[in-house]
Amino acid sequence: MAKAADVVVQCLENEGVEYVFGIPGEENLDLLESLRKSSIRLVLTRHEQSAGFMAATYGRLTGKTGVSLATLGPGATNLVTAGAYAYLGGMPMLMITGQKPIKKSKQGRFQILDVVGMMQPLTKYTHQLASADNIPSRIREAFRLAEEEKPGAVHLELPEDIAAEQTDSLPIPPSLHRRPLAEHKAILAAVERLQAARSPILVIGAGANRKMTAKVLKQLIDQTGIPFVTTQMGKGVVDERHPRFLGNAALSSGDFVHRALEAADLIVNIGHDVIEKPPFFMVRGGTEVIHVNFRSAEVDPVYFPQIEVIGDIANAVWQIGEALGGSTHWDFDRLLAIREANEAQLLEGADDPRFPLYPQRLVADVRQAMPSQGIVALDNGIYKLWFARNYKAHMPNTVLLDNALATMGAGLPSAMAAHLVHPDKPIVAVCGDGGFMMNSQELETAVRLKMNLTVIILRDDGYGMIRWKQSNMGFSDFGLDYGNPDFVQYAQSYGARGHRLESAEGFLPLLQECLGTPGVHVIDCPIDYSENDRILNTELRMRSAQV
Known part of the structure; x- marks a missing residue:
């Protein structure tokens, strides 16, 4: 038997957690003591919002779930902005908040809010740990969802009395998993459209910012010579010194980048998420779009792609490159002229x-x-x-x-x-x-x-x-x-x-x-x-x- 707070920390260690960012309160003291005896480093911040931003950025940089800690009430509400930051930005983060005892309490409603309900629209998963025996499964599920595409924020509430309970439950090891691959007919449809295009262009978004995706995207660009644009959160996926880099979609309209997108007759939109300002606006009868992403497109008045390639992005890009080979009829003269004008203006x-x-x-x-x-x-x-x-x-x-x-x-x-x-x-x-x-x-x-x-x-x-x-x-x-x-x-x-x-x-x-x-x-x-x-x-x- 072990104290539930010790099991929580064992589960965090089981997930490879290195840091917990946050500000503990009295409701977190059992968990704080368990952290003291662990291999995990507590990074004490001066505001819970900062702790959440740090945890989210840790997740963004590593692909592993960053963990933040706060007490109940005002400590939990101070995590809301950081939770939204991770949720929209696709950054894996777990928020752990404390709570008064849920079985017996002598303090009425003092500092008590429905934190689980508050976190519902800001997270992929939110849950109150109401039983010590369920801690391992709930923590494993939280980490699984935080890191599953599209990554994001999750939340667990650990009441004071549950943290002090005894349990014989043990951490659940992470499972081996692979993302599903794009369907072969979708790959062929994309390849056929690329081969029929006169002047295609790639748009690289935040979802493409994964190590293997960056590698295969560079290979595709080098192999085919197709020019590319990045969204703001797709910066650096491919080295922007590349001679086929046309620019970043920083502005809503009127930039050289938008002239290039208007000049293309096919846009391959790789890893773009509608949470970013749109790098282009689709119109009926205008430039066609191929959507390559982990998930199907969210259709709105300015985004309704004609072809969707859904599955692991890196593998999809690799499959497209393998089937595509090169094309001698593509004409990138206008796109590259726009690039030169943009480069001159940037200097x-x-x-x-x-x-x-x-x-x-x-x-x-x-x-x-x-x-x-x-x-x-x-x-x-x-x-x-x-x-x-x-x-x-x-x-x-x-x-x-x-x-x-x-x-x-x-x-x-x-x-x-x-x-x-x-x-x-x-x-x-x-x-x-x-x-x-x-x-x-x-x-x-x-x-x-x-x-x-x-x-x-x-x-x-x-x-x-x-x-x-x-x-x-x-x-x-x-x-x-x-x-x-x-x-x-x-x-x-x-x-x-x-x-x-x-x-x-x-x-x-x-x-x-x-x-x-x-x-x-x-x-x-x-x-x-x-x-x-x-x-x-x-x-x-x-x-x-x-x-």
Whole structure:
């Protein structure tokens, strides 16, 4: 016989769990004691939301379920945003929350919410552990569902009295499983349509961001020469320095990428998820689309593919490549001309000397400072579009960008999780001042854990992306300004090293110094978004229309 909390931890160890991120409460004390005696490392954070973001990013980077921990009531509600982040973003994560005793309780409804019900729309699975004997099966099922395509968030509630019970139940080993393969007739239909096309194009989405899929996609592109576009969450699946890379679908319309998609007569949409902003809009009688994914397409007014290839994506791409061979009649001249125009436009502003820093200079200098394997974790703001368009990802999962929930506050925790997974890689978090301050307290966690990472705070003293939208929609500038602390002193108060940028020319050497010096670094970087509208909207639409 063993205490139920010990069995929970044994089950976590059985699943290969390395870290539990979170903040325990009194309802978690049995579980906390069991963790103390285990091989699992508890990463104590300063906010449950940060713990959830870290667990989700761990899952995103490893493919294994990240685990977060919170108490009941307010601790559980603080996990909701992170749960939605993992659920929409396809990141395997388990949230464990505590609860008051469910068999006998003397505290009425104090702090008690229906947490299982609250988590229902945000998770693939949510369950209250009401019996110690059922713990192994419920935990195995939670991990199975969290990691099954499409990955996502799951939740278990462990009441205080159940955690203290005795049980003789044992962990259930994970089963050997293989994903189903696409049906042969679907492969042939896709191949026949590709062979009949004049100018096909590939669109690579988040679902293709798997190790084997990245490998076979590169083989297919090298073999056939078919040009490709990435969605924001598909960045880096194939090295974006590839001569057939046409660009990233960062904007909704009017970019060079959209001209390329309009010029193609067949789009092969690989691993795209409708949670991202659509990289293209289908119209009746327009360009045909082949949908290649783990799941069938969710049809809506702008997405209704004519052919669906459903099954393991890597195997489907391999089968298509094997059956396709090469094609001599394809004509990519227009697509590659659009690529050249896009490449020329992306180089503009890379050495702009104006200060505060212009976004093009920011992105170019970060790319120059970062090695191919370095990881950039982006918070959410207008700069995300600049990085999506201008920053070429050389490897998968080297640009951690959220184009699903698109929440602010995740940049710093995501960078911290990246450091734990890849302690040998340079890590940079890029945050707007608004997003940074939502979880800035985690600087203490990063310093306490002796992490090596650099945080770039893009300071414009307001919610810049909303201001851009506000201006574009003809509204007056109102309600989006705020004040900021002295970020250098703020960083130093946590034991980090603070740096104040004072010129555009000083940014690259300062960033290189931070990346080469152990510890947590914070760079206060004034940013100028005044030309966002001209460059990302008016001018870009005019120039791309001329290609």
